Structure formats: C-alpha cells, structure tokens
Amino acid sequence: MLSFGKKASPINTDKIDTLIGKNTEFVGNMTAEGTVRIDGKIKGDISLAGNLIMGEQGTIKGNVKSDNIHLSGVIKGNVVSANQLHITTTGKLYGDMTVSNIVIDEGGLFHGNCIMMESESIAEAAIGKDETK
Numbered sequence: 001m002l003s004f005g006k007k008a009s010p011i012n013t014d015k016i017d018t019l020i021g022k023n024t025e026f027v028g029n030m031t032a033e034g035t036v037r038i039d040g041k042i043k044g045d046i047s048l049a050g051n052l053i054m055g056e057q058g059t060i061k062g063n064v065k066s067d068n069i070h071l072s073g074v075i076k077g078n079v080v081s082a083n084q085l086h087i088t089t090t091g092k093l094y095g096d097m098t099v100s101n102i103v104i105d106e107g108g109l110f111h112g113n114c115i116m117m118e119s120e121s122i123a124e125a126a127i128g129k130d131e132t133k
Contacts, residue, residue, distance in 0.1 A: 017050070022057045029062075038073070045077075056090045063095075071108075078112075082122050098122055 017034030024040035031047045039055035048066040058073030065080040071091035078095045085099045089107035096112040
C-alpha cells in the first residue's frame, strides 16, 4: 500500500446524504453538500462541500472537487481533494490529482500527475482556478 499523510479514513460511511444508484445515469454538473455515494454513472463535473464515496460500479467522466474521496470505482478526469484521496484495490483514477493526503491500496490504479499541497493551499488554488474561467 502506498500511503502519504494520514492513514485513517476520514469519511463516516454511516451517514450518506445523497445516493446515485447503480442503475442511474446522470449527465450534467453536480454541486452538493454532505456525503455523496455514487454507484451509477456520471458525465459531468462534481463539486462537493463534503465527502465522495465511489462504489465499485460507480463511474465519473468529469472533474471532481471534494473534501475527501474514497474511490472504489473509476474516475476519468482531474481530482482535487482538500483532505484525503483513498484509492482502493478496485479503484481507478485516470487524470491528475491535487491532494493533501493520498492512500493507494495494492491493486489500485492511478494514471496521471500528482500535486501534494497543504489543505489550505488546495482550497486557495481551487478558488483561484474557478475565478479565471
């Protein structure tokens, strides 16, 4: 296992505020607060003030910004995680990441570039990038 920073998962999986089920396909950008679990397919960017849990069947084609990400599915896009990104044995990330902490379990896949920053710096960088669009 590759692990930098904090080892414990900061996501409380007992409380899920939003669920995208395995038979659901969503096209468009999503903004949410709290903990979101995705077991279906998303085509679009996701911006969360909270946590993202990706189930093994979950796929995202788009960029993701979240406090914490627990990835067991597939993301094809860039990821910004203010706290921790955890790629499990079934998780796959095809894109660049900007994170404070990263955990990649044996078998997890990451194909891209990684920038590690302090949590405050990530938030400032994300806000700065949004303003230039």
